[in-house]
Amino acid sequence: MTSGIRKTLLKCAMALALCGAMTGVQAEPQHGIAMYGKPALPPDFVSLPYANPDAPKGGRIIFGEPGGFDSLNPYILKGNAPWGLGLHTVETLMARSIDEPFTLYGLLAETVETDDSRSWVEFTLRPEARFSDGSPVTIEDVMWSYETLGTKGHPRYRTAWLKVARMEQTGPRSVRFTFTEPDRELALLMGMRPILKKAQWEGKVFEDAALEVPIGSGPYVVDSFEPGRYITFRRNPDYWGQDLPINRGRNNFDEIRYDYFGDGDVVFQAFTAGETTTYRETNAQKWATQYDFAAIRTGEVVKSEIPHHRPSGIAGLVMNTRNPIFADWRVREAMILAFNFEFINTTLNGGTEPRITSYFSNSVLGMDHGPAQGKVLELLAPFADQLPPGTIEGYNLPVGKPDRAIDRGNLRKAARLLQEAGWQVQGGRLVNDKGEPFTFEILLxxxxxxxxxxxxxxxxxxxxxxxxxxxxxxxxxxYKERTNEYQFDMTWYTRALSLSPGNEQFLYWGSKGVTEPGSRNWMGMNSPAAEAMIRTMLESRSQEDFIAATKALDRILTAGRYVIPVWFSNVSRIAHSSRLHYPDRIPLYGDWPGFQPEVWWYEE
Structure with missing residues (x-):
């Protein structure tokens, strides 16, 4: 089968996965909720399709992480909390299936209910839900958590909270959220907020980074930790939800440990020395040439490649347009022209990895590389005079020479654009008409x-x-402090994107992030057109309209020339102990949060 046919079949399969019968959701309690259509799994499902319900319990998995942590509160802007804390110890009302574009099934909540227009959503708690200290999870805890996160938590929680007109208790175990505006995703987002124990935080300042272990209802509890060195999670034998269908075959390790090291190279060295038991490799050439150490040869460590059908997302060097020198699209295009991707990819990856061509490339949501047509053109047309060249006409990244570091042809094009933007070379340095040098900082x-x-x-x-x-x-x-405050000119930027983009896109590209700290709008873009596309995505009732709006947004982002993109991989490369196993059935999202370590297990 040719790669072209495979790509076509993949897009068709993804379109089918994204689409569903656009039947209205009746206002009655349901076991799950999907962004479009109905959940794939019936109310009496046994387990998630990519989990092994017969997986044995026991053993441990050890991750290596670069850097460190100085806080145990992952829900605020201040401080740096360990990655696994919220993932393993705190739960949400609903749980996501990573085998569907955007579908949630009941976790703390036994049912979800909404109207056809999704102007409100109501959740009913399971009566057996308990925090790790044995106390019941109550509606009071739920309502306090939502309001606290929405008003005092990390900015990522505020966009959705500001669209809640009213939160009210509707029964002993039920809470309803009524929304201020049309936004079909809100009914799902309200099921994905972490639920914390209100009593733990009484008399304390929630916004302060602290090393107090949070009380959650999740399958693990913090066993021990040392800031900046390690944190260990122990499976809770009294976990209230261990027999739920959503959890069968998940949470199998007795212990999950994260060890912290000075940098990425040391993390790899620790893995080869047997100090950690799993390592995710991002460099294709290193994967092919540097995995011949002793544990590989003896079979103690194995290499696994896990495919996925996610969009490429964006990774590369982002330019901060808050700095005036990057405010001009011609300058940003010149920076992209000067970046010889083909040579860099050949040097570091052996030329094996494909380039990211747009933010949603590798998916049905990705823009077409030609003139905008149909619904996409209709959506962009009202903003034509505001959009940079290529948004409507079509934009492609420049192609460099793989056999030389300096591509003279592209550099000549870059020099012409810089000259048009008011920069010229004098005495070997690029300067403006005042003689001020073109200079900036690259933060790494x-x-x-x-x-x-x-x-x-x-x-x-x-x-x-x-x-x-x-x-x-x-x-x-x-690095976290400076990027939270946008105190950089250029830096490394990575944003994973899903098949169900929604409100988080405002956090990534919305105008509030130009000045408000802690957003993911590191480029400082302020685009009414982009925000209009996001609103259309959120209000769409047909898959056709949703895809068109996402394709239009993809064009705005890509032709905005904010990031110098590098490569992506359609497989995750994980080297791991031969005692660590994962199911044969790989979910749509592949190796995504919800896969490792959740459905892995330990077996001699």
Whole structure:
């Protein structure tokens, strides 16, 4: 089968997965809820289709992480909390299936109810739901958690909370949210907020980063930790939800441990030395050439490639348009032209990885690389005079020379654009009409070896244009603080995107993030057109309209030239102990949060 046929079949399969019978949701309690159509699993499902309900319990899995942590509150902007804390110890009303684009099934909630227009949603708690200290999860805990996160928590919670007109208790175990505006995703988002124990936080300042272990209702509890060094989670033998169908075959390890190391290279060395038991490799060439250590040869460690059908997302060097030199799209295009992707990919990956061509590429949601047509054109037309060149006409990334670091042809194009934007070379340096040099800072985190290698090659091309950036390397805590406050000119940027983009897109690209700290709008874009596309996505009642709006948004983002994109992979490469196993059935999203370690298990 040719790659073209495979790609076509993949898009068709994804379109079918995304689509569903557009039947109205009746206002009666349901076991689950889908963004479009009905949940794939019936009310009496036995387990998630990608979980092994017969997986044995026991053993442990050890992850290695770069950097460290100084907080145990992952729900606020301040501090740096360990990745697994919220994932393993705290639960939400509903749980996501990573085998469907956007479908939730009851977890803390036994039912969900909404009207056809989704102007409100109501959840009913399971009577048996308990926190790890044995106390019941109550509607009071739920309502306090939602209001606290929405008003004092991380900015990622505020967008949806601001669209809640009213939150009210409707029964001993029921809560209803009524919304201020049309937004079909809100009924699902309200099922995905972490539920915390209200009594634990009485008399305390929620916004302060602290090392107090939060009380959650999840399958694990924090066993021990040392800030910046490790944190260990122990499976709770009294976990209230262990027999729920949504949990069968999940949460199988007795212990989950995260060890922290100085940088990414040390994390890999610790894995080869047997100090950790799993390692996710992001470099294709390293995967092919550097996995010949002793544990591989003896069979103690095995290599697994796990396919996925996710969009490519975006990864690369982002330009902060809050800095005036990057406010001009011609300058940003020149920066992209100076980046010889083909040579860098050949040097670091052996040329094996495909380039990210748009934010939603590799999926049915990705833009078409030609003139906008049909519904996409209709959506973009009212904003035509605001959009950078290529948004409607079609935009493609430049192609460089794989056999040389400096691509003279693309650099000449870059020089012309810079000159049009008011920059010219004098005395070997690029300056403006006032003689001020074109200079900026590239902020990187320590230990990111591959990123440093990419930037080192890129700097040589920039020097040919008379540009000499300053490279600043900081630790993970400083990096988080500076990026939260947008105190950088260019930095490494990664955003994973799903098959069900929604309200989080405002956090990624919305105008509030230009000034409000902690958003993911690192590029500082302020685009009424982009926000209009997001609103259309949220209000769409047909899959056709939703896909058209997402394709239009993809064009705005890509032609905005905010990020110099690198590569993506349609497989996850995980090296792991031969005692660690995962099911044969791989979900739609592949290796995504909800897969490792949730459905993995330990077996001799």
């Amino acid at each position: 985190t320590s230990g990111a070896t591959e990123t440093h290698s990419i930037v080192d090659i890129y700097l040589k091309s920039l020097e040919s244009l008379g540009i000499f950036p300053q490279v600043t390397i900081v630790d993970s805590a400083q």
